[in-house]
Amino acid sequence: MLCAVPGVGASPAASRASARIPGTNTFYISTRRSPGLADENDLLVIDTDGKILSGKGTPNSEFWIHARIYAARPEVNGVVHAHPLACIALTQIGEPHRVVHNQGGAFAGGIPEYDRIGLIRSRELGDLVAQRLGKGIAVMMRGHGITTALADVRAATVSACFLEESADLQMRMLAAAGGDAKRIRAFTREEAELTGGQTGPSVAAAGRAWEYYSAVAEIKPLGG
Numbered sequence: 001m002l003c004a005v006p007g008v009g010a011s012p013a014a015s016r017a018s019a020r021i022p023g024t025n026t027f028y029i030s031t032r033r034s035p036g037l038a039d040e041n042d043l044l045v046i047d048t049d050g051k052i053l054s055g056k057g058t059p060n061s062e063f064w065i066h067a068r069i070y071a072a073r074p075e076v077n078g079v080v081h082a083h084p085l086a087c088i089a090l091t092q093i094g095e096p097h098r099v100v101h102n103q104g105g106a107f108a109g110g111i112p113e114y115d116r117i118g119l120i121r122s123r124e125l126g127d128l129v130a131q132r133l134g135k136g137i138a139v140m141m142r143g144h145g146i147t148t149a150l151a152d153v154r155a156a157t158v159s160a161c162f163l164e165e166s167a168d169l170q171m172r173m174l175a176a177a178g179g180d181a182k183r184i185r186a187f188t189r190e191e192a193e194l195t196g197g198q199t200g201p202s203v204a205a206a207g208r209a210w211e212y213y214s215a216v217a218e219i220k221p222l223g224g
């Protein structure tokens, strides 16, 4: 199981994927050790109230993000929380995410922002993140990172990778344009929806993108 998310893990403890046990209020998540070092033997089973049902060790301190999103969204079976640098940079300059390339199309509907800083270490804060996420597939977290929530863990993982790639491109474009956001030829809603249908995370998770990111995770197990 992929516990670290390649390309979006800027620090050794920076990314965490979880997967719901289908049809239940329980999910798999790795223990508190660096996700890059975790494997299937380190998985805990936790319920949406934060109770550890099986496994040895303690969960990552931000497991409440995962628990409360699964509680709020029965159709979500995969959650990724990560601290990717370009996404953090976007939040800190007050720039909303914009769709600037094909793989960004999945986020055509816009990405809400959770603007309270600090780690999500309580049920109440987990509920606040879930509220900001709403019915969406991603939430930006100011000065902190991102969380994605989709129908399965592969799609949630690919989505997190795409979002960081998109934010990184947006930052480069902003820099090349001298900081003038108006010069970026962001996709229209129609363009973004077209590319989202062609390359979105659910499509990508079933194909080459997942193969690619899985291979990268094998080569760079520390999430770099």
Ligand SMILES: [Zn+2]
Pocket (backbone or CB within 6 Å): 062, 081, 082, 083, 119, 120, 144, 145
């Ligand atoms: Zn975090």
